[in-house]
Amino acid sequence: MRTTLTINGATHDVDADPRTTLLDALRNHLGLTGTKKGCDHGQCGACTVIADGRRINSCLTLACMMDGVEITTIEGLGEPGDLLPLQDAFVRHDGYQCGYCTPGQICSATAMLDEVAQGWPSVVTDDLTGDASLTDAEIAERMSGNLCRCAAYPNIVDAIKDAADRTADQREAAE
Amino acid sequence: MTIHTRMDDADRRNRLDDMAQGVLSTAMDRPDGPLKVSGRAPYAHEVQPEGMLHGVFVRAPRIGRVVSLDDAAARAMDGVETVVTDDRLLRNPAQGTANEAPVQGPREVFYVGQPIALVVARTFETARAAALSVGVEIADAERAPVAPQDYDSPDKKQSSQGDLDAAMRDAAVTVDRMYTTPAHSSAPMEPHAAIAEWDGDRLTLRGSLQMLKFNRNELADSLGIDPKNLRILSPYVGGGFGSKLGVAPEAVAAAIAAQETGRPVGVALSRQQVFEATMRRSETRQRVRLAADAEGRLTGIGHDAWVSNLPDESYSEPVTQATPFTYRGENRVIGHHVARVSRTCAGSVRAPGEAVGITVFEIAMDELAHAAGIDPVELRRRNIPDRDPTKDIPFSSNMLAQALDAGAAAFGWDDSRPAPGSRREGEWMIGQGMASAVRVNNLAEAKARVTLNPDGTALVETDMTDIGTGSYAILTQIAAEMLGLPPERVEVRLGDTDLPPGSGSGGSVGASSSGSAVFLACQGVRERLAEAMGVAETDLTLKDGQAIADNRSTPLGDVIDGPVEALGHIEPGKTSKAVRQATWGAYFAEVAVNSVTGETRVRRMHGTFAAGRILNAKTARSQCLGGMTFGIGMALTEELMHDARDGHVVNRDLAEYHIPVNADVPQITVELLMEERDPWTNPMQAKGIGELGICGAAAAIVNAIHQATGVRVRDLPATLDKVMAGLED
Ligand code: FES
Ligand code: FES
Numbered sequence: 072m073r074t075t076l077t078i079n080g081a082t083h084d085v086d087a088d089p090r091t092t093l094l095d096a097l098r099n100h101l102g103l104t105g106t107k108k109g110c111d112h113g114q115c116g117a118c119t120v121i122a123d124g125r126r127i128n129s130c131l132t133l134a135c136m137m138d139g140v141e142i143t144t145i146e147g148l149g150e151p152g153d154l155l156p157l158q159d160a161f162v163r164h165d166g167y168q169c170g171y172c173t174p175g176q177i178c179s180a181t182a183m184l185d186e187v188a189q190g191w192p193s194v195v196t197d198d199l200t201g202d203a204s205l206t207d208a209e210i211a212e213r214m215s216g217n218l219c220r221c222a223a224y225p226n227i228v229d230a231i232k233d234a235a236d237r238t239a240d241q242r243e244a245a246e
Numbered sequence: 247m248t249i250h251t252r253m254d255d256a257d258r259r260n261r262l263d264d265m266a267q268g269v270l271s272t273a274m275d276r277p278d279g280p281l282k283v284s285g286r287a288p289y290a291h292e293v294q295p296e297g298m299l300h301g302v303f304v305r306a307p308r309i310g311r312v313v314s315l316d317d318a319a320a321r322a323m324d325g326v327e328t329v330v331t332d333d334r335l336l337r338n339p340a341q342g343t344a345n346e347a348p349v350q351g352p353r354e355v356f357y358v359g360q361p362i363a364l365v366v367a368r369t370f371e372t373a374r375a376a377a378l379s380v381g382v383e384i385a386d387a388e389r390a391p392v393a394p395q396d397y398d399s400p401d402k403k404q405s406s407q408g409d410l411d412a413a414m415r416d417a418a419v420t421v422d423r424m425y426t427t428p429a430h431s432s433a434p435m436e437p438h439a440a441i442a443e444w445d446g447d448r449l450t451l452r453g454s455l456q457m458l459k460f461n462r463n464e465l466a467d468s469l470g471i472d473p474k475n476l477r478i479l480s481p482y483v484g485g486g487f488g489s490k491l492g493v494a495p496e497a498v499a500a501a502i503a504a505q506e507t508g509r510p511v512g513v514a515l516s517r518q519q520v521f522e523a524t525m526r527r528s529e530t531r532q533r534v535r536l537a538a539d540a541e542g543r544l545t546g547i548g549h550d551a552w553v554s555n556l557p558d559e560s561y562s563e564p565v566t567q568a569t570p571f572t573y574r575g576e577n578r579v580i581g582h583h584v585a586r587v588s589r590t591c592a593g594s595v596r597a598p599g600e601a602v603g604i605t606v607f608e609i610a611m612d613e614l615a616h617a618a619g620i621d622p623v624e625l626r627r628r629n630i631p632d633r634d635p636t637k638d639i640p641f642s643s644n645m646l647a648q649a650l651d652a653g654a655a656a657f658g659w660d661d662s663r664p665a666p667g668s669r670r671e672g673e674w675m676i677g678q679g680m681a682s683a684v685r686v687n688n689l690a691e692a693k694a695r696v697t698l699n700p701d702g703t704a705l706v707e708t709d710m711t712d713i714g715t716g717s718y719a720i721l722t723q724i725a726a727e728m729l730g731l732p733p734e735r736v737e738v739r740l741g742d743t744d745l746p747p748g749s750g751s752g753g754s755v756g757a758s759s760s761g762s763a764v765f766l767a768c769q770g771v772r773e774r775l776a777e778a779m780g781v782a783e784t785d786l787t788l789k790d791g792q793a794i795a796d797n798r799s800t801p802l803g804d805v806i807d808g809p810v811e812a813l814g815h816i817e818p819g820k821t822s823k824a825v826r827q828a829t830w831g832a833y834f835a836e837v838a839v840n841s842v843t844g845e846t847r848v849r850r851m852h853g854t855f856a857a858g859r860i861l862n863a864k865t866a867r868s869q870c871l872g873g874m875t876f877g878i879g880m881a882l883t884e885e886l887m888h889d890a891r892d893g894h895v896v897n898r899d900l901a902e903y904h905i906p907v908n909a910d911v912p913q914i915t916v917e918l919l920m921e922e923r924d925p926w927t928n929p930m931q932a933k934g935i936g937e938l939g940i941c942g943a944a945a946a947i948v949n950a951i952h953q954a955t956g957v958r959v960r961d962l963p964a965t966l967d968k969v970m971a972g973l974e975d
């Protein structure tokens with residue numbers, strides 16, 4: 072079955088079994104192995120990618136359903152020598168150990184910061200209509216769909232906070 | 247040139263402290279970081295050769311003997327290439343450092359979920375559907391029971407000194423309790439995977455493995471090939487925690503399938519298969535007896551452990567490993583009892599032994615503190631022995647007192663012993679708890695090659711692995727420090743059996759053992775440089791690519807005109823028996839327990855640890871964070887459940903086996919006692935730290951629950967139902 076996938080701005084024609092998940096299409100057909108498989112059942116978040124701006128578990132989505140959707144994977148976020156602030160913060164704060172959950176964490180955090188910027192509340196947000204602030208508890212809650220057995224959680228929280236602060240500072244400086 | 251050292255004597259030279267580069271022990275970022283955060287680090291299933299086939303295991307639905315395997319439907323599917331039922335398929339993974347094949351043969355089924363065939367197809371989707379279509383008929387056969395019944399008590403695992411019964415009788419305060427811990431799963435985020443490719447009679451296997459020099463022999467033995475014809479690549483491992491110590495079913499099956507089909511074959515376990523067909527930590531039952539005088543000084547200790555494993559597995563969870571030496575007490579009984587069961591193989595899960603042994607023991611110590619009316623920190627302080635009380639040998643170093651004091655101060659430990667249940671915030675009950683951390687320290691044989699180039703770059707090579715532990719970072723730092731190079735001038739190549747055999751990652755030996763091999767190799771390079779400059783090695787200073795001696799500073803390129811290479815070789819020796827070596831620490835936790843639901847939230851957690859010279863303050867801290875978080879899971883949620891009828895793992899996925907998520911873990915703080923140097927361990931005076939953080943961590947939480955509520959949970963994990971039941975009493 073033929074599908075056209077738009078990944079990190081490039082289009083790919085994929086001819087794959089209709090049962091192929093987006094995750095397996097990335098890993099087995101397109102050689103984009105930055106997106107990881109940890110459970111294949113939507114339970115770990117290792118396969119998180121960004122689809123039209125929202126974070127999704129790519130193992131829970133069939134590739135053939137993603138025609139016309141703009142997909143961003145970890146490969147589209149920055150590369151060694153040219154890392155994004157969030158990726159750089161993960162390195163400085165040791166927001167990983169084995170690194171296997173890390174692309175998922177970073178894709179997830181990227182979209183999560185966007186959700187916060189848009190004022191989406193979470194279960195730990197005190198004021199559902201006001202602005203959500205990026206407290207440790209907010210970050211931990213919003214990142215709890217991404218398991219890390221190495222348990223870099225405290226460092227992941229620090230890295231996300233650091234990157235968010237820097238981006239805010241840059242924005243202020245630009246204004 | 248080879249520099250070989252056997253640790254027969256203490257090494258008090260502290261050579262690393264003489265070095266000038268100033269990168270060792272710092273919180274240097276991992277050199278592998280940029281690759282990992284950008285998704286460019288290739289794990290086992292990610293370098294897929296052209297034309298690779300996909301293999302998916304057929305699982306045994308029950309125990310017994312396979313009578314027939316109906317694969318007609320599978321073979322009829324378009325794209326299915328073969329169904330492998332070879333006799334060489336593994337029953338279960340090899341145990342760590344086994345160095346030979348584990349039990350083989352797919353016809354005798356010893357546990358539900360055992361892989362009994364591999365379906366190989368052109369796509370993963372076809373292979374999966376075809377594997378599910380295979381009909382399996384299994385007949386009854388004589389098997390061990392599915393739950394532990396009869397226990398053996400092997401002679402050499404029992405010990406006793408003095409008269410514990412008398413000590414219990416004469417004691418002012420005693421504790422005599424039974425505790426249980428359930429089976430655990432390592433649950434690394436990367437499921438076990440392998441890609442096998444043959445070139446004539448040479449096999450290359452990309453695997454997710456922790457100890458390559460052993461894995462090579464295990465895989466070769468399993469396949470019946472010469473290890474020389476086998477190369478294993480494992481440059482990045484997505485977590486192991488013991489579950490990837492030995493070669494496992496996927497590697498052997500991939501190799502056989504690749505041979506049969508003449509094409510490369512990749513096999514990645516499903517998450518369910520990771521739970522049921524790799525390794526579990528045995529459940530334990532533990533009886534702890536403590537006898538103490540009125541001041542809480544221990545006079546007697548009893549620690550019996552009941553564990554289980556499959557038939558024909560020599561491994562059994564060494565629960566009481568640290569009991570002989572952690573605390574004083576002249577009367578001591580240690581018992582070890584093993585039942586044979588038809589369950590997933592029991593093997594190493596992070597800190598086999600102490601992870602559950604110290605945890606239970608530290609709960610018992612908390613019970614003693616309460617019974618004696620003594621602050622739990624003070625109780626431990628009073629019971630630190632001067633020498634190993636069992637073997638009557640000195641400690642290489644004992645940092646427990648320092649860790650307790652520093653940890654209590656950093657955490658803000660309340661030593662006023664508030665009555666359990668006395669602190670409330672609305673419906674939440676608040677309490678603090680603490681526990682000691684102890685883990686035996688070992689050294690393993692390791693080799694590494696270091697090459698220094700005239701352009702001031704260096705290459706470090708060993709088959710050592712980095713499973714998230716930070717091997718790339720610390721080996722870079724050791725070489726950079728010894729050779730006086732900025733770390734970015736050092737390249738570290740790991741995870742390839744063509745390179746000199748390191749220690750592998752397991753039992754917390756990796757950093758100190760492989761690190762010592764790199765240290766020694768650098769020593770060799772330094773000697774060559776010193777020779778070239780006509781000075782003694784100890785008079786040579788290397789810094790920023792300059793060789794400095796006799797008030798001369800010379801660029802390396804002027805000292806050597808070609809690459810200088812040396813091999814370092816470390817071996818354990820007499821110091822492993824002459825002194826008791828261990829790592830030490832202390833945990834402190836504050837929990838809030840909901841009086842309505844019984845839910846426990848860990849609000850604060852702190853650990854102070856001592857592990858000799860710390861090689862990288864950042865990665866060492868992360869290892870401790872990881873261990874303590876395993877402790878949170880062990881205390882509150884993690885429990886592998888086996889069906890009472892057929893022994894199968896009921897909760898074999900991440901939605902039902904609950905490892906801690908981000909919101910379960912507070913901003914844990916870690917303090918490393920950076921000053922310690924342990925001369926008996928190795929030439930770097932460093933010790934392992936990868937497992938220390940889990941050895942007792944759960945006890946701090948369980949003890950805090952008691953302080954918060956008065957409920958003493960003795961059957962881990964302390965789930966809501968158990969806390970609620972206690973609250974109702
Ligand atoms: S692999 Fe998709 S959530 Fe785990
Ligand atoms: S870094 Fe290993 S699982 Fe997160």
